[in-house]
Amino acid sequence: MVAPPFLCSHFLGQCSMRRLGLEGFRLNSLGFRKLVLGYQRERFSTVKSIPHPPSHLYPRAPVAVCAAMMPASKRQLDSTPMYDPHLLQELDWSQNTVTFSPAISPANPGDGLVLRPLCEADINRGFFKVLGQLTETGVVSPEQFTNTFKLMKSSGDYYVTVVEDTNLGQIVATATLVIEHKFTHSCAKRGRIEDVVVSGECRGKQLGKLLTSTLTLLSKRLNCYKITLECLPKNVAFYKKFGYSVSEENYMYQRFFN
Secondary structure, eight states: OOOOHHHHHHHHHHHHHHHTTOOSOOOOHHHHHHHHHHHHHHHHTTSOOOOOOOGGGSOOOOHHHHHHHSOTTTSOOOOOBSSOTHHHHTOOGGGOOSOOSSOOOSSOOSTTEEEEEOBGGGGGTTHHHHHTTTSOOOOOOHHHHHHHHHHHHHHTOEEEEEEEETTTTEEEEEEEEEEEEOSHHHHOEEEEEEEEEEOGGGTTSSHHHHHHHHHHHHHHHTTEEEEEEOOOGGGHHHHHTTTOOOOSSOOOOOOOOO
């Protein structure tokens, strides 16, 4: 232990006093330590601790902002439906023109099955696995899916509908109704059914029929003046059961990329 300078001079001064015969002063090793420790306490007690800045100067970001800045792959995905589920519940199923055996309906699609609107969290329930059995889906990131989902939802013109197996927590069928706004027919709306597909393990459970009939009735409920779909020649007889007829027009297209 090294004594501070003033203690050294103090100690020497006291020794000189002893040599001069002055009594009443005794400085042993314990007393010397106490002097040194007292000096250190006095010295370091003068160092002020740096106070934390007031919290109002550095406010914390709201939780919602933090969640929005987080990648979709990291944050909890939303279970909000793409459209109002009550639209499905309000359908007049008595207008259905297709026979189901055994009987099923949007409210009762089968044991352990639920027919409902698509939600954002369905990306983790095999939605693309089912859609990929119909056509090329490409590589879609969670962020891309979330952005497209929100765009469709905000437009109010997309009715992507799915059937979920609640026992497996997986999507097993899907179909989409798209609404087109027209200037013709007194600015009427036209419905279009697209992307009807049922998972291979669930074919034979009438889910394709159920989705097509449901979206056909939904387009009527949304006041569309007509509804159309595209299909292969081998499927024409199937769709005639729902009241569809073959158009005299030819379906033509150009493909710019897959």
